[in-house]
Amino acid sequence: MMIWALNVLALMITANPAVAAVCCGGHAAIPALITGYETTRLNSSFARSTLIGDAPAQGIPVFRRDGDRTSRSIFRLSGAHRWESEWQLGAGVNLARADFGDIDVNAAHLTFPRESILSLAPAGYFFAQVLIPTGTSVYELPQGQFSESEITGGGFARISLGTLWLTTYRKWDAFALGKAGPALERAFDQPNGSLRVKPGWTGDFMIGGGFALSSVWRLGGSVSAIVQEAKRTQASSGEWTTASSRLVWPASVLLTHFWDMRSTLNLAYEDETLIGPVRNTSLSRTVSLQYSYRWSRD
Amino acid sequence: MRTIVFAVFTFITAAACGQSPILHHHDAPETPSPVERVGSGTESTCPIAIGQDICATANWIIGPVLKTENRFRLSFTERLSREPIEVTSPIEVELWMPSMGHGSAPTRVTPVPDLPNTVDIENVHFIMPGDWEIRIRAFGQSGSVRLNL
Numbered sequence: 001m002m003i004w005a006l007n008v009l010a011l012m013i014t015a016n017p018a019v020a021a022v023c024c025g026g027h028a029a030i031p032a033l034i035t036g037y038e039t040t041r042l043n044s045s046f047a048r049s050t051l052i053g054d055a056p057a058q059g060i061p062v063f064r065r066d067g068d069r070t071s072r073s074i075f076r077l078s079g080a081h082r083w084e085s086e087w088q089l090g091a092g093v094n095l096a097r098a099d100f101g102d103i104d105v106n107a108a109h110l111t112f113p114r115e116s117i118l119s120l121a122p123a124g125y126f127f128a129q130v131l132i133p134t135g136t137s138v139y140e141l142p143q144g145q146f147s148e149s150e151i152t153g154g155g156f157a158r159i160s161l162g163t164l165w166l167t168t169y170r171k172w173d174a175f176a177l178g179k180a181g182p183a184l185e186r187a188f189d190q191p192n193g194s195l196r197v198k199p200g201w202t203g204d205f206m207i208g209g210g211f212a213l214s215s216v217w218r219l220g221g222s223v224s225a226i227v228q229e230a231k232r233t234q235a236s237s238g239e240w241t242t243a244s245s246r247l248v249w250p251a252s253v254l255l256t257h258f259w260d261m262r263s264t265l266n267l268a269y270e271d272e273t274l275i276g277p278v279r280n281t282s283l284s285r286t287v288s289l290q291y292s293y294r295w296s297r298d
Numbered sequence: 299m300r301t302i303v304f305a306v307f308t309f310i311t312a313a314a315c316g317q318s319p320i321l322h323h324h325d326a327p328e329t330p331s332p333v334e335r336v337g338s339g340t341e342s343t344c345p346i347a348i349g350q351d352i353c354a355t356a357n358w359i360i361g362p363v364l365k366t367e368n369r370f371r372l373s374f375t376e377r378l379s380r381e382p383i384e385v386t387s388p389i390e391v392e393l394w395m396p397s398m399g400h401g402s403a404p405t406r407v408t409p410v411p412d413l414p415n416t417v418d419i420e421n422v423h424f425i426m427p428g429d430w431e432i433r434i435r436a437f438g439q440s441g442s443v444r445l446n447l
Contacts, residue, residue: 053323054427057397061319064427065326068364138400141425148426172301191404192390211302221305231399235392243399249316251309276317280397282426283319 032090038294045290057244122167193236200229249275349439382415
């Protein structure tokens with residue numbers, strides 16, 4: 001039961017479909033972390049995301065007409081390897097429209113291991129994540145491509161530091177994850193000159209939990225808050241302008257099935273239209289299916 | 299079971315109290331809202347103020363709508379006399395989403411035969427719904443018009 005519960009937590013963290021948002025490159029990825037007993041894990045997921053509406057910087061959101069609801073499929077590969085009991089490395093990449101999205105790489109350390117599964121005291125991880133902007137951002141759409149569904153990346157390198165805390169109690173589990181960090185300033189070549197953008201800081205905060213329905217099924221859920229500092233842009237004229245900050249609250253439910261001791265199937269639904277307030281963001285609904293495979297040290 | 303009911307109830311309460319988008323939203327209209335002019339001028343006297351002395355008038359030929367190429371015609375006049383001003387220097391038109399910090403580019407500026415104060419702006423693409431600003435640089439000065447799509 002203990003192994004089951006800890007493995008479930010690992011799946012719960014990495015099966016979040018938040019990376020699949022349609023517009024503007026999606027969210028910063030939740031890091032691929034091993035929180036169970038395995039040494040290596042690989043995840044592949046398929047997500048179908050539909051952009052339902054748009055929240056302005058001020059005022060209430062506007063839900064799109066059916067014909068304007070952009071949908072997109074995203075395939076994501078991620079994995080992690082633990083080479084000591086405390087240290088691990090992970091990475092992930094999105095693929096959309098036969099194009100690479102952004103790549104994320106993370107290193108994590110189990111700083112506070114659990115002393116006992118009978119205790120509620122959580123395990124605590126600290127991690128650093130680097131997001132490499134290999135996708136196509138809204139600033140880099142090729143000439144003749146004018147659809148938001150062409151956007152596969154955020155456009156900026158981002159460095160984040162974060163922490164994950166998780167615990168189990170009988171059939172229950174719970175976790176809290178937080179990460180924050182700045183994105184690096186970057187200049188983009190535009191038809192009418194160079195555009196310099198200072199993207200600012202982003203913070204992701206997530207809490208969630210789950211319940212073992214049986215020995216092979218688990219139902220879980222989570223709520224996130226994503227806060228993004230307002231971008232500053234400098235046009236070729238030299239004038240700096242400030243955009244608006246962004247706030248969105250993705251909520252998700254996750255059904256997990258343990259195929260066997262090595263492989264797991266997750267079905268997740270994430271909705272950004274349930275919790276507010278939201279500001280200056282697109283609002284998506286995403287369904288994803290993920291398959292995970294684990295290797296353990298014998 | 300009681301815990302699950304409690305969790306669901308808490309979630310619904312949080313959604314209701316926090317201005318849940320699904321409970322507090324507008325549906326997009328069937329037709330785009332009319333162009334809202336911004337700048338120092340008023341629509342009747344100076345639809346788009348280009349600096350202090352010049353006015354521009356924008357008339358849509360196609361659009362404005364999403365997901366297709368739009369086109370509009372831009373005419374320049376002196377602000378006080380209302381006399382046409384011949385376009386002798388390059389005109390730049392930029393599409394920008396001020397709240398998002400990005401835009402759509404490039405537009406194409408084409409002179410209109412027999413109308414020396416008028417240009418057609420082509421290759422106008424609004425890639426997503428929201429607040430857009432059309433920024434115009436002409437005669438060494440600038441102005442803008444805002445629209446919501």
